[in-house]
Amino acid sequence: MPYGKIDCFDLSSRKWTKYVSRVKQFIALNEIKDSLHVATLITVVGEPTYDLMCDLCAPNKPETKTFTELVSIVEQHLEPRRSDIAEWHIFRLRRQKAGEELSLYLQTLKHLASTCNFAEKLEENLRDQFVSGLAGDEMRSRLFAEKDLDYKRAVELALALEAAERHAETSGSAGAQGAASALVGAPEPPVHRIGGGGGASAAHQARGSNQKCWRCGRQHPPDNCRYRRYNCDECGVRGHLKAMCKSARSSGDSAGDRSVGKSQRRNQFYIEMDSESEDSDFFNIVVDGEDDKPYVVPILVNNIPIDFEVDTGSKISGINERDYQIYFRNCQLSQCNLRFKGYTGGKILPIGFLNTTVCYSGAGEKREARDLPLYVIREGGPPLLGRSWLRHLKLKNIEIQMNNIGCDMSCSKTDSFD
Numbered sequence: 001m002p003y004g005k006i007d008c009f010d011l012s013s014r015k016w017t018k019y020v021s022r023v024k025q026f027i028a029l030n031e032i033k034d035s036l037h038v039a040t041l042i043t044v045v046g047e048p049t050y051d052l053m054c055d056l057c058a059p060n061k062p063e064t065k066t067f068t069e070l071v072s073i074v075e076q077h078l079e080p081r082r083s084d085i086a087e088w089h090i091f092r093l094r095r096q097k098a099g100e101e102l103s104l105y106l107q108t109l110k111h112l113a114s115t116c117n118f119a120e121k122l123e124e125n126l127r128d129q130f131v132s133g134l135a136g137d138e139m140r141s142r143l144f145a146e147k148d149l150d151y152k153r154a155v156e157l158a159l160a161l162e163a164a165e166r167h168a169e170t171s172g173s174a175g176a177q178g179a180a181s182a183l184v185g186a187p188e189p190p191v192h193r194i195g196g197g198g199g200a201s202a203a204h205q206a207r208g209s210n211q212k213c214w215r216c217g218r219q220h221p222p223d224n225c226r227y228r229r230y231n232c233d234e235c236g237v238r239g240h241l242k243a244m245c246k247s248a249r250s251s252g253d254s255a256g257d258r259s260v261g262k263s264q265r266r267n268q269f270y271i272e273m274d275s276e277s278e279d280s281d282f283f284n285i286v287v288d289g290e291d292d293k294p295y296v297v298p299i300l301v302n303n304i305p306i307d308f309e310v311d312t313g314s315k316i317s318g319i320n321e322r323d324y325q326i327y328f329r330n331c332q333l334s335q336c337n338l339r340f341k342g343y344t345g346g347k348i349l350p351i352g353f354l355n356t357t358v359c360y361s362g363a364g365e366k367r368e369a370r371d372l373p374l375y376v377i378r379e380g381g382p383p384l385l386g387r388s389w390l391r392h393l394k395l396k397n398i399e400i401q402m403n404n405i406g407c408d409m410s411c412s413k414t415d416s417f418d
Helices: 016-029 034-045 047-057 067-078 084-093 102-113 119-132 137-144 151-174 179-183 255-267 321-327 387-392
Strands: 268-271 283-286 296-301 304-310 318-320 352-362 365-377 397-403 410-416
Touching: 016 034, 016 067, 034 047, 034 067, 047 067, 084 102, 084 119, 102 119, 102 151, 119 137, 119 151, 137 151, 137 304, 137 321, 151 321, 304 321, 318 321, 321 365, 365 387
Parallel strands: 318 365
Antiparallel strands: 268 283, 296 304, 296 352, 352 365, 397 410
């Protein structure tokens, strides 16, 4: 009785080399003598593959060939060798797909690399393509910041960052609901205010999963809504859909008034300041065109590039807990005894803060400041650049890239924050 079983070869798979490897292991396991190797191969491959062998060996019979010759004849037919340049091109085109796990992405890269003939430079090429092909900009930037990054370290660090993101997503729902509105947005007019003290409003108490979401109208907690970063087509405010817009449902406004109000709101944002003497003014941001995306500027924080959204209504600059785990998990947080209040009245308790070195280059000037506090907010949104950093960096102008959706053209816009 032989050990193991070999299934018939599937011609549609065209994985002849791997199949032959299994046949060789079957022969070794059962200690089949050399004179029976061809007979064993012909027996296990199945009728379709045997017919192919007969056609390829004609006018001779497959039985007249040696095991090596017969394997080589079928291999040349099913797996013809392609150009190394073509294989490298296919390898370089492979990038991580949206939502694809890192383990599956890495497995696919290894499979493509097996036909590229990289030899001793295999790990170097795998590392380069693995990092450059990552779908997440934050993770890629974190790996770019590593010095002397080899293939093994790149994979370990990327998997650790992926695990941290999953942990933050699963554990975040148990955090404070009010903190998300400060960095993400809420269905109020676009007035951002952060002040000391204050208690949480009733709108930011814990919500049940069966509550109707005021962002989209479905049954789930508003802070877990996929549309929390969408801008309303009716009023231009971030955080809800047009169908749930209070402005659209208001009976006091006529259709013409709403049309005018929409045009003004989508192109101009007035952001309220604190009552402190140093902030007794208003910043006015005027947007030309129809794009009303957040203003994003690149900032180097401890030599790590991070894209910040400009929020002149916020005195502090902050990041969420997930970004902290990605970029600064090796940096110890300092205890923070301050309490902030969001513009909707919700109480925000920072996890802590980092003293950072910040550098900005743009609009023909380069600014650097040291020991600037970067607050870490649980359940926060994207990184926010507040007034305190703007003043310490002594920025007069900020250069912002305005990219249009659906085209490759981009224009540069400079806004003044005098």
